[in-house]
Amino acid sequence: MKFDMHVHTILSPCSQLALSELLTTASARGLDGVCVTDHDTMALRLTVAEGRQANGLCLIIGMEYTTSEGDFLLFGPFENLASGLEAPELLRLVDEGGGVAVAAHPFRRGRKTREYLIREGLCNIVEGINGRNTAGENRRTAAWRDNYAVGLVGGSDAHSAVELGRSTTVFSMPIQSSADMVKALKSGEFTMTGSIQETAADCTDSKLIMAA
Numbered sequence: 001m002k003f004d005m006h007v008h009t010i011l012s013p014c015s016q017l018a019l020s021e022l023l024t025t026a027s028a029r030g031l032d033g034v035c036v037t038d039h040d041t042m043a044l045r046l047t048v049a050e051g052r053q054a055n056g057l058c059l060i061i062g063m064e065y066t067t068s069e070g071d072f073l074l075f076g077p078f079e080n081l082a083s084g085l086e087a088p089e090l091l092r093l094v095d096e097g098g099g100v101a102v103a104a105h106p107f108r109r110g111r112k113t114r115e116y117l118i119r120e121g122l123c124n125i126v127e128g129i130n131g132r133n134t135a136g137e138n139r140r141t142a143a144w145r146d147n148y149a150v151g152l153v154g155g156s157d158a159h160s161a162v163e164l165g166r167s168t169t170v171f172s173m174p175i176q177s178s179a180d181m182v183k184a185l186k187s188g189e190f191t192m193t194g195s196i197q198e199t200a201a202d203c204t205d206s207k208l209i210m211a212a
Contacts, residue, residue: 001032001058001171002193004164006073006104006127006155008064011038015159019048022164026057029165033058033175035075035155037104040066042079051177060181064104065090070113072123073102073155075181087114091122100185102153105130107140118148125185128152129194131166132159151185154192167194 008015009022015038026034034057036044042063050061062075069087076099085093094101103126106113117123128141129152144150154167172189175181184190 001173001175002030002168003033003035003058003060003171003175004031004156004158004167005035005102005153005169006037006064006130007034007158007164008038009036009044011041011043012064012159014039017158017160017164019044021161023053023055023057023059025161025164027055031057031165031168033060034164035060035062035073035181037062037064037073037155039064040083045079058175060175060178062178062181065101069117070106071104071111073104073127075100075102075178075185077178087117088122091117098182100125100182102127102185104155105133105137105157106144107137108133109137115144118144118150123150124148125151125153127155128192129154129167131156131163131194133157151188151190152192153185153190154194167192169193 009017009019042061044061053059062073065072065074067087076097091101101123103113103123106126126141129138145152153169156163156166158164170191170193171184173184
């Protein structure tokens with residue numbers, strides 16, 4: 001199953017993407033699923049049921065959690081997670097809660113993930129291709145893959161319909177729920193897809209990219 005792992009809806013103040021447009025566009029792009037990872041909230045669960053939608057697309061609701069030492073895509077039962085946690089405490093709580101954290105755009109200027117979090121095994125999955133990074137920012141994740149044997153996923157970081165599917169992750173097992181997503185990520189049953197050269201930050205005004 002092909003998923004875009006990193007998508008923002010209008011519940012994120014930086015995004016213009018409505019849920020209805022997301023579902024229609026993602027299906028038309030040949031995606032099997034989308035992970036909605038709004039900034040510091042899982043409030044989408046109040047308005048839509050997770051899982052298979054009417055058009056067949058699988059919708060997974062996660063969260064992009066902001067810390068001073070990097071941003072993390074969280075998957076699992078974290079609707080009531082406290083805000084303002086430091087990265088080590090956040091990652092410990094996610095692990096203890098049976099979820100998974102993915103280091104988002106780990107080399108993006110101004111939003112870098114601290115390397116010790118990866119080196120010490122606090123987070124072992126990183127976003128290898130982010131559709132809003134520059135190619136250079138994406139390339140730098142290769143060193144972490146080689147040095148720390150981390151898993152790499154791909155996500156568009158879409159804030160509009162045109163960005164959906166710029167980078168994806170293919171899972172070799174069926175995904176129907178957050179529990180399935182967590183299981184697949186923990187087992188390593190995934191492959192990152194997409195070209196490092198084909199990212200929005202290389203063809204769009206960088207001021208717009210960094211504002212998000």
